[in-house]
Amino acid sequence: SARYRKLKQTPGSVIEVCPDASLYAAAFAARIGGSDKHPKASPSGAALILDYGTADTVPVNSLRGIRQHRLVSPFAAPGLVDLSADVDFHAIAEAATLASPGIEVHGPISQADFLELMGIRERAEALSKVPGVTPSAASDIEKAWKRLVDRGPSGMGKVYKALAILPENDGRRRPVGFGGDVTEA
Secondary structure, three states: OHHHHHHHOOOOOOOOOOHHHHHHHHHHHHHHHEOOOOEOOOOOOOEEEEEEEEOOOOOOOOOEEEEOOEEEOOOOOOOOOEEEOOEEHHHHHHHHHHHOOOEEEEEEEEHHHHHHHOOHHHHHHHHHOOOOOOHHHHHHHHHHHHHHHOOOOOOOOOOEEEEEEEEOOOOOOOOEOOOEOOOOO
């Protein structure tokens, strides 16, 4: 990738690469839109990828350990600490588009934007009004959805991203959640 070649010219640069992520993205794309070796007459299906990571940059120094909902050293307690690293969404998009001429990629966009465009506020309000939902449960619903879209340091809305791989449609329609509208069939 040209992104990595640029970094190679920078002395001391450190990058994180996940070859498996690119392989999975290429496999998703080929299943959805076919490939040069295995064309697909009617591209169909979709992949929606949500995780935390970078939108425009190559991840650097993102390996971390998580134990009991706290960040800890990845080496603090081997086997007992969950390991995590940022996803390189640009690399996933690049792998998908290179693997299949029959797909298009939308995103990455922030989880906050994606969920807001999908109507999370309206859905949460509807859930809170269901008969039998207690004020305490309604408060929990509100706190939960607001945390998912919170763009601040303790929220999930900015650091998490969404990316979609869909059959190519010549740009005629953007998917819901990525700027497209709900239409009736």
